[in-house]
Amino acid sequence: MRLPVFCFASLLYLLHPAGALADGNITVAPGFRLPAIANADGTIELDSYLGKVTYLDFWASWCGPCRLSLPALDALYEELRSEGLEVVAVSVDVVDEDSLDFLKRYSVSYPVAIDTTGDIARSYSVGGMPSGYLIDRTGVIRAVHVGFKRGDEEKLRLEIMELLEE
Amino acid sequence: MKTMIANVVFISTLLFLQGCAGPKPVAPWERGYLADPAMQWQRSAREAKFAGHVYTSKEASSGGSGAAGGGCGCN
């Protein structure tokens, strides 16, 4: 009889939310400092983006939809950079090599960092791959996008334009 | 008799899986290895179809594939 009780108890555990963003309420984007692997030197710090509208994108070389999201984000970045949009990508690959190979095929012009331990992804309670966090000028997360389908960039552009006007 | 056993095994496994939430959950960003082509249930869709066709034609048995993967946190 102990087994069913144990199993039921562990089911309850699964239902318990975890992570800073689990309750879905508006939160300040957790800060980080991560090594850069493309389009930047040294480290990338979230704090340096305060005052800008920032799209923080978690991706990986093994994530299928990322073959669509990276080029789409790059296009948005090229288009709205002059109006104040910043894009920062964080790869969760465990090996730098894998991310760099992916970027050779799908190159982007925005800064890319790497989070091999997954600690930053955990602090953002990343719920799926890819995950994008739209952060306003005050550092508050205004939208979370999990997954990427063709056409998502249109919706994202509208959201970004709204925030750029604030 | 045997089909009844197969059914019982199947349903028991499902109840066990459903009652147990399973081992420590794997976070979406930790699914790189699971996404490796080596972890597919089938070698390739067309190879699986062809091999299945050959074996079904030459043996008495048929079927047995058709499950989806374990989910990836990719949406």
Add this chain to the structure above:
Amino acid sequence: MSDRAKTGIDSPLVRSISATLSALPAYQSTLADAPPAYTEVGIRHSYYTEDSLDASDVIFGSRSRYDIDVTQLWIEAPVGGSWSIALDVQNDAMSGASPWFVGVGLDGEPGVVMSGASIKDNRVEVGVTTRYFWADGNAGLAISHSEEDDYRALSFAFDASWNSSDNARTWTASASRSNDTVTPVKERIPVFIDEESLHTESLYFGVSQILSRTQIVRIGLSYTASEGYLTDPYKFADNRPEDHDRWVLSTGYRQFFSNADGALQADYRFYSDSWGTDSHTVEVGWHQNLGRHVLAPYFRYYTQSEADFFSPIANREATYYADDYRLSSYGAITAGLRWTVQLGDWQIETQAERYQSDGDWGVFSGKAAPALVDFWRATVGLTWRFD
């Protein structure tokens, strides 16, 4: 003009099953819930050749058996943000001979009388699959049609998958139906029917579970029922029931080893049907990543028990009877190797396997059929993916 029934591609029972099989989900993978990010076009060419029979097993007729050249062509593409579509075309060019019936040879042992040699036939199968993706799953509908001299099949299959909220568990269900018509060719050997039909329905339900960052497991159950003309019209002594029910319990396991950059693949299937046959299938493989190359050796062990109405020399006094070796008790081993290499957007694949069967290799007891089949199979293919 063809002597059917040789690879069983002709046996009505078998073809209806293969139609159902071909309609099983073509897209299932661990990355389930988005349409593919690229369009894929591919071609595969396979050569299948059966060993010639020993002279001692043949009473009359050709010793050489069946050869088949198979070409598979496909295109699979995303449509908009949530859909994908695939078109598959397969052509089988068959030639050869197969057992017509089993009699008693001069040595007193059972031996086969073969159908004529140099038979040629061609089968074409066309299938379309559409798939819809949403955040937590996907669903597909597949329709396919297969046509050859003496057999026509139309099949439909629907499948759906759902991911649990943490994406660690995926439930899959599928249902399919195939309507087949057999019109045997009468040129070479006497056949006693003009046109008969049969239909097959199948249901599958399964679940797969992520156990850890490197392990997944799955279990599934399927039920298939065929009704109609299930006898092999090209066999002299063959009369099968008009119903055939099959249950299959299948399980699989995959584990990735990051130090080796490879994965262990293991699958087991238990089959049991209403004609008295049970079988076990065990498949074990290793997938080794080597930069742009993948080398994957695999091994399969299969054992089946005989059908209730099977005997090496058919008993025509009984209600149902068959001397078809495919309904006998035996064991079979396959050893194979698959090699693929990725060159940019192109992938080249090659694969070869050897299959050998023997009445003594099975775990079930039963009377040995002469003329169990052994074969080689080789495949080469080319796939192109582009955005």
